[in-house]
Amino acid sequence: MSLLTVEIAAAGYGPATVLHEVGFEVATGGRLVVLGANGAGKTTLLRTISGLTTVDGSIRLDGTELVGLAPHRIAGAGIAHVPQGRGTFGDLTVRENLLVGGATRPGRAAAADADRWMERFPRLGERAARPAAGLSGGEQQLLAIARALMSTPRLLLLDEPSLGLAPKVTSELFSTLDELCGETGTAMLLVEQNAELALGIAETALVIESGRITVRGSAAELRDNDDVRRAYLGV
Amino acid sequence: MLLQQIADGVATGAIYGALALAIVLVYRASRTLNFAQGELALLGAYVSWQLVAWGVPLWTALAISMIALGALSAASERVLVRPLVRRHQPLPLIIVTLGLMIALNAVIGWAWTYQTKEVPALFGEGAVTVAGIALSRQDLGIAATVLVVAIGLGLLFERTRAGLRMRAAISAPESAELSGISTGRTMTAGWAIAGAVGALAGTLIAPELFLHPGMMAPVLLYAFAAATLGGLESPPGALVGGIAVGVVENLAGSYLPHGSDFKQVVALVIIVAVLLVRPQGMFGRREVVRV
Numbered sequence: 001m002s003l004l005t006v007e008i009a010a011a012g013y014g015p016a017t018v019l020h021e022v023g024f025e026v027a028t029g030g031r032l033v034v035l036g037a038n039g040a041g042k043t044t045l046l047r048t049i050s051g052l053t054t055v056d057g058s059i060r061l062d063g064t065e066l067v068g069l070a071p072h073r074i075a076g077a078g079i080a081h082v083p084q085g086r087g088t089f090g091d092l093t094v095r096e097n098l099l100v101g102g103a104t105r106p107g108r109a110a111a112a113d114a115d116r117w118m119e120r121f122p123r124l125g126e127r128a129a130r131p132a133a134g135l136s137g138g139e140q141q142l143l144a145i146a147r148a149l150m151s152t153p154r155l156l157l158l159d160e161p162s163l164g165l166a167p168k169v170t171s172e173l174f175s176t177l178d179e180l181c182g183e184t185g186t187a188m189l190l191v192e193q194n195a196e197l198a199l200g201i202a203e204t205a206l207v208i209e210s211g212r213i214t215v216r217g218s219a220a221e222l223r224d225n226d227d228v229r230r231a232y233l234g235v
Numbered sequence: 236m237l238l239q240q241i242a243d244g245v246a247t248g249a250i251y252g253a254l255a256l257a258i259v260l261v262y263r264a265s266r267t268l269n270f271a272q273g274e275l276a277l278l279g280a281y282v283s284w285q286l287v288a289w290g291v292p293l294w295t296a297l298a299i300s301m302i303a304l305g306a307l308s309a310a311s312e313r314v315l316v317r318p319l320v321r322r323h324q325p326l327p328l329i330i331v332t333l334g335l336m337i338a339l340n341a342v343i344g345w346a347w348t349y350q351t352k353e354v355p356a357l358f359g360e361g362a363v364t365v366a367g368i369a370l371s372r373q374d375l376g377i378a379a380t381v382l383v384v385a386i387g388l389g390l391l392f393e394r395t396r397a398g399l400r401m402r403a404a405i406s407a408p409e410s411a412e413l414s415g416i417s418t419g420r421t422m423t424a425g426w427a428i429a430g431a432v433g434a435l436a437g438t439l440i441a442p443e444l445f446l447h448p449g450m451m452a453p454v455l456l457y458a459f460a461a462a463t464l465g466g467l468e469s470p471p472g473a474l475v476g477g478i479a480v481g482v483v484e485n486l487a488g489s490y491l492p493h494g495s496d497f498k499q500v501v502a503l504v505i506i507v508a509v510l511l512v513r514p515q516g517m518f519g520r521r522e523v524v525r526v
Contacts, residue, residue, distance in 0.1 A: 090407070
């Protein structure tokens with residue numbers, strides 16, 4: 001049974017259509033990575049799922065139609081979205097950032113969970129009462145992921161988490177991500193430029209070019225695909 | 236003498252601060268200046284006056300007026316402002332609030348005439364003398380009321396989940412929306428609180444200035460000066476800015492030759508000086524971005 005079913009005829013911003021005929025599924029607890037060059041429409045795809053674009057088509061989470069819902073309702077339905085640039089609330093404290101992530105849950109459960117995240121990531125715990133703008137890029141990305149998981153989502157959308165991070169920080173981040181989604185059983189839809197790492201933690205993969213899906217298959221198949229290797233793996 | 240002048244300025248300044256606070260709350264919610272803020276406060280003062288004239292106790296009248304103006308302010312956000320904010324049209328938005336200002340003023344003049352009305356003081360007559368300075372009960376009461384409201388709002392924003400939602404929506408609207416927070420609802424809440432605080436300011440200042448349709452025009456100017464001075468995004472800044480403007484205004488009125496004619500010029504001088512020297516105001520922060 002698939003968790004997310006995407007059948008987009010067209011999506012974009014007002015008169016500008018970015019995505020054409022994009023259809024795929026994400027299984028319950030599954031992991032899909034979307035590869036593609038800059039401007040291919042990867043970010044637009046995630047924003048479309050979250051209700052931030054105009055869309056013609058159908059997007060269903062566990063059978064519930066999401067098209068037409070406001071973004072906060074889609075979030076409430078069980079989709080957490082870590083936007084490109086991390087979407088940190090810079091003037092709020094680290095702890096408050098986590099609590100905002102749990103805004104849709106009962107207060108006490110959210111507070112207990114925030115404490116748990118800060119124990120798990122001591123670098124966040126140490127800075128609990130400081131403005132989140134003062135965190136390093138890697139710490140902010142960690143905070144963004146913890147914030148997203150605070151809502152106990154069924155599906156986590158991640159928009160280029162590696163952007164602006166040093167290679168070592170990125171690979172640490174990906175193994176943390178792998179671990180967290182494994183523990184919680186959260187499904188993941190990951191958009192990345194760093195194909196090597198992304199394919200490493202994904203099960204299935206897509207390539208988007210100019211707003212259309214051009215290649216699809218298992219992560220292993222894509223890693224062996226010559227076109228994909230040349231374009232995205234740099235070999 | 237000097238201390239007396241300063242003390243006299245603090246109470247009016249607290250009212251400017253309250254109105255400035257309303258301006259700041261709206262600015263934070265919708266990134267616009269609400270030029271109708273003064274007339275909404277004026278309408279609040281008239282509602283209070285009318286209820287008192289009908290025999291409602293003064294404090295009950297004030298509470299009803301604050302609720303009514305909060306609702307009206309929220310409704311104007313929902314109907315007039317939201318569509319323009321969503322379409323990112325800042326200039327039409329300012330014209331809409333200017334139009335609302337003129338329309339409200341005309342409606343008030345039509346409903347209550349342009350004749351001056353006397354409003355009973357909320358805190359009674361008489362004065363208390365402390366260390367040679369005479370503090371009227373009215374001034375003390377005003378300062379205390381504004382302080383209580385300020386502390387209440389501070390607790391709402393800093394200590395409650397609703398307050399956290401509102402701050403998150405102001406800090407990064409899209410992220411807030413993606414976290415399941417309805418930014419539309421937090422925007423409306425900001426306007427509702429601003430409307431209620433404005434009604435309080437109008438009712439508090441009415442006994443000092445006498446109630447007539449032109450009453451709030453100079454007060455709005457002082458409130459804008461206060462909000463600019465404090466930093467347009469800072470609620471504590473608005474209050475401190477208000478008191479500073481009230482004190483400076485009062486000193487200018489007493490010590491400058493022809494001072495009482497120049498009082499409003501003081502507000503403009505403050506606005507221009509702040510914008511030139513420190514555009515983010517006393518409490519505003521420059522945006523620091525780190526990637």
